[in-house]
Amino acid sequence: MxxxxxxxxxxxxxxxxxxxxxxxxxxxFAEGSGLAQFNGGYPDLMQKVAIxxxxxxxxxxxxxxxxYLSFGHAAFLGIGSYSAVWMFKLLTMNVIPGILLAMIxxxxxxxxxxxxxxxxxxxxxxxxxxxxxxxxxxxxYSVLTPxxxxxxxxxxxxxxxxxxxxxxxxxxxxxxxxxxxxMNSTYKxxxxxxxxxxxxxxxxxxxxxxxxxYVAIRLFRSPFGMMLRAVKxxxxxxxxxxxxxxxxxxxxxxxxxMYAGLAGGLLAAxxxxxxxxxxxxxxxxEVVIMTILGGAGTLMGPVLGAGVIKYxxxxxxxxxxxxxxxxxxxxxxxxxxxxxxxxxxxxxEGWHLTLGVTFMLVVTFLPGGLIQGLGHIRDRFKxxxxxxxxxxxxxxxHHPAPTKRVAGE
Amino acid sequence: METILxxxxxxxxxxxxxxxxxxxxxxxxxxxxxxxxxxxxxFMIGAFCAVTLSRIFSISFETVDPTKLDFLGNPAKIKTPxxxxxxxxxxxxxxxxWAVPLAILFSIPIMIAVxxxxxxxxxxxxxxxxxxxxxxxxxxxxIVLQEIIKYFYGANPISTPAPDAFRGSFDFGAALGFxxxxxxxxxxxxxxxxxxxxxxxAVFSFLRFTTFGMVVxxxxxxxxxxxxxxxxxxRKFTIMFGLAAAxxxxxxxxxxxxxxxxxxxxxxxxxxxxxxVVVGGMGSLPGAxxxxxxxxxxxxxxxxxxxxxxxxxxxxxxxxxxxIIILLTRPRGLMGKKxxxxx
Numbered sequence: 001m002x003x004x005x006x007x008x009x010x011x012x013x014x015x016x017x018x019x020x021x022x023x024x025x026x027x028x029f030a031e032g033s034g035l036a037q038f039n040g041g042y043p044d045l046m047q048k049v050a051i052x053x054x055x056x057x058x059x060x061x062x063x064x065x066x067x068y069l070s071f072g073h074a075a076f077l078g079i080g081s082y083s084a085v086w087m088f089k090l091l092t093m094n095v096i097p098g099i100l101l102a103m104i105x106x107x108x109x110x111x112x113x114x115x116x117x118x119x120x121x122x123x124x125x126x127x128x129x130x131x132x133x134x135x136x137x138x139x140x141y142s143v144l145t146p147x148x149x150x151x152x153x154x155x156x157x158x159x160x161x162x163x164x165x166x167x168x169x170x171x172x173x174x175x176x177x178x179x180x181x182x183m184n185s186t187y188k189x190x191x192x193x194x195x196x197x198x199x200x201x202x203x204x205x206x207x208x209x210x211x212x213x214y215v216a217i218r219l220f221r222s223p224f225g226m227m228l229r230a231v232k233x234x235x236x237x238x239x240x241x242x243x244x245x246x247x248x249x250x251x252x253x254x255x256x257x258m259y260a261g262l263a264g265g266l267l268a269a270x271x272x273x274x275x276x277x278x279x280x281x282x283x284x285x286e287v288v289i290m291t292i293l294g295g296a297g298t299l300m301g302p303v304l305g306a307g308v309i310k311y312x313x314x315x316x317x318x319x320x321x322x323x324x325x326x327x328x329x330x331x332x333x334x335x336x337x338x339x340x341x342x343x344x345x346x347x348x349e350g351w352h353l354t355l356g357v358t359f360m361l362v363v364t365f366l367p368g369g370l371i372q373g374l375g376h377i378r379d380r381f382k383x384x385x386x387x388x389x390x391x392x393x394x395x396x397x398h399h400p401a402p403t404k405r406v407a408g409e
Numbered sequence: 410m411e412t413i414l415x416x417x418x419x420x421x422x423x424x425x426x427x428x429x430x431x432x433x434x435x436x437x438x439x440x441x442x443x444x445x446x447x448x449x450x451x452f453m454i455g456a457f458c459a460v461t462l463s464r465i466f467s468i469s470f471e472t473v474d475p476t477k478l479d480f481l482g483n484p485a486k487i488k489t490p491x492x493x494x495x496x497x498x499x500x501x502x503x504x505x506x507w508a509v510p511l512a513i514l515f516s517i518p519i520m521i522a523v524x525x526x527x528x529x530x531x532x533x534x535x536x537x538x539x540x541x542x543x544x545x546x547x548x549x550x551x552i553v554l555q556e557i558i559k560y561f562y563g564a565n566p567i568s569t570p571a572p573d574a575f576r577g578s579f580d581f582g583a584a585l586g587f588x589x590x591x592x593x594x595x596x597x598x599x600x601x602x603x604x605x606x607x608x609x610x611a612v613f614s615f616l617r618f619t620t621f622g623m624v625v626x627x628x629x630x631x632x633x634x635x636x637x638x639x640x641x642x643x644r645k646f647t648i649m650f651g652l653a654a655a656x657x658x659x660x661x662x663x664x665x666x667x668x669x670x671x672x673x674x675x676x677x678x679x680x681x682x683x684x685x686v687v688v689g690g691m692g693s694l695p696g697a698x699x700x701x702x703x704x705x706x707x708x709x710x711x712x713x714x715x716x717x718x719x720x721x722x723x724x725x726x727x728x729x730x731x732x733i734i735i736l737l738t739r740p741r742g743l744m745g746k747k748x749x750x751x752x
Contacts, residue, residue: 069541120736123444123540127687128736131729134680138729143722281680285548292545345560353560356552363546364534 058259
């Protein structure tokens with residue numbers, strides 16, 4: 001179905017199911033119970049997970065397949081946001097043209113930046129993309145202030161032209177919508193003390209995320225995807241076969257830039273505001289972290305990584321010392337204080353510390369990301385515990401089994 | 410002429426900081442082949458060494474002086490720093506005043522220990538891994554170090570003044586025969602430049618004129634052969650990592666009076682220092698130093714009003730523009746060697 005083989009179709013259907021039921025799945029705890037703060041089923045968080053999922057999937061097309069580590073992808077996210085907000089200001093509050101423009105503009109930027117940066121590889125490529133992103137960031141703050149509104153960030157205003165929309169009545173700003181359906185409208189469903197929030201914004205993001213994910217699957221399975229993998233494994237060999245890797249990598253760069261632009265456009269569609277800090281290099285680092293944490297080069301990994309990071313970010317930032325004290329009140333007083341102190345360093349304000357530590361642990365011990373970790377666990381269940389040696393690696397390309405020694409050799 | 414000279418001087422102190430950090434990065438890269446994204450954090454830790462020492466020196470105890478009254482009519486409490494009580498009032502006051510330069514001595518063992526711990530504890534395991542993994546793990550480490558410092562010192566910049574003796578400015582214009590008050594340059598920045606020159610000179614002569622340096626240079630050229638000759642090159646390289654950390658740390662200590670230390674200053678400098686390293690040529694020490702000064706000076710020239718009126722905003726992006734142009738025209742950087750980081 002959809003031009004996929006059976007296994008991929010099942011996979012895609014599972015992903016679609018999981019995405020559409022996210023508002024229920026991320027709300028497993030009853031309202032008012034002690035665990036209610038772990039519920040992630042509110043629209044703001046779910047939208048972010050979907051949007052950053054798209055961003056990470058796009059980044060993975062470049063990094064996971066071709067191995068080119070871009071440290072400046074957030075620039076495209078920011079460019080996407082700016083173009084979408086301009087579309088809201090000038091044309092209409094309907095999000096479709098805004099998102100399309102975001103993809104086109106960021107695609108153009110990606111083509112220009114990619115054309116220059118892809119002339120080098122390895123660490124030089126990372127530094128070049130980083131330099132371009134920092135340049136965009138600094139320019140958004142200084143020279144381009146008429147376009148970006150500098151430090152304040154680009155916002156909607158009452159006197160924007162909005163050619164296609166009717167004139168606004170009253171003095172409130174219009175909201176982003178899709179053919180009249182407002183993005184921030186929600187429907188609350190209460191079942192057995194559980195409150196499920198279904199919002200238009202989330203479902204809009206979810207549908208686009210599924211489409212983006214589908215495109216990514218097709219890309220991974222296509223001959224084009226095979227070429228990108230060839231770029232990663234050995235460019236010289238590719239050259240000898242008579243293939244030029246440049247157009248392929250540039251195409252991958254542009255595609256992943258457009259994914260980033262799409263994510264930026266969606267961010268603006270959810271909240272019509274664009275600021276330059278979206279382009280800061282730490283934001284570029286964040287998408288790298290998401291991709292690696294989930295598992296670079298896998299389909300599901302980046303989405304998983306984006307989900308885990310955004311969920312933990314929201315939940316961990318909410319936990320403060322009072323909450324911790326209520327958790328550990330059963331411990332003896334002295335120990336309680338110590339435990340609370342330790343945990344408090346990693347939660348609330350200290351969320352970044354958790355992020356850094358997790359990141360180091362994952363890169364050191366699980367270079368394949370969470371997907372690899374899940375794979376290990378599955379193997380453990382399937383095959384039971386068995387002694388592993390280094391020839392057990394299920395990767396015959398890079399770790400061929402040793403040839404049998406023949407007597408008399 | 411005056412303005413050109415002034416901008417040249419302005420570029421020197423920033424250029425010195427870039428050059429020192431880039432020198433450390435290049436040392437690590439040249440010896441261990443590791444791309445260290447945590448180097449900016451080391452610079453930041455150095456700056457906080459200065460903050461720590463000046464805080465330690467000003468720890469004081471209170472005594473009640475019954476002869477004097479404060480504004481409420483109670484006997485006045487007088488705070489006396491411990492250093493003044495132990496070493497006498499004059500020596501104590503001098504130590505508090507000179508906390509920043511003294512922090513250099515204080516920082517060297519700390520930075521070498523930090524560098525050693527980083528190399529043995531973490532980076533050692535990443536020699537055989539791809540450069541992307543090295544970048545990522547050191548990036549994670551940088552976040553962790555930054556958050557630790559933020560926890561202990563808070564998020565606000567902490568101003569750390571230079572000693573009183575260097576607080577004024579030097580009137581270059583008068584000394585060189587121009588009009589007075591045209592080219593004024595703070596003493597501390599002058600000292601920073603001199604300090605950077607001394608450190609850079611020391612590192613170069615250490616590598617050039619000592620047996621240890623000779624072995625390290627040989628190891629940079631061909632690690633395996635040096636190992637085959639029976640020299641424990643790993644141990645030497647670990648020491649070089651500590652040395653590189655000490656260089657970055659000292660650069661941070663001395664920079665504290667120029668820019669009040671805050672927890673993200675390392676990241677700000679790191680991006681620029683990487684650009685500097687790449688412009689100078691990966692693995693080339695003279696290249697790193699030259700590119701550091703070059704970019705620092707270019708940055709200050711482009712912030713002149715005359716130039717800004719021609720190309721607005723150029724001062725913000727000049728470094729990146731130069732980096733892009735150089736990487737595209739001279740792919741190996743200004744002084745890069747063939748075969749380093751080319752895949």
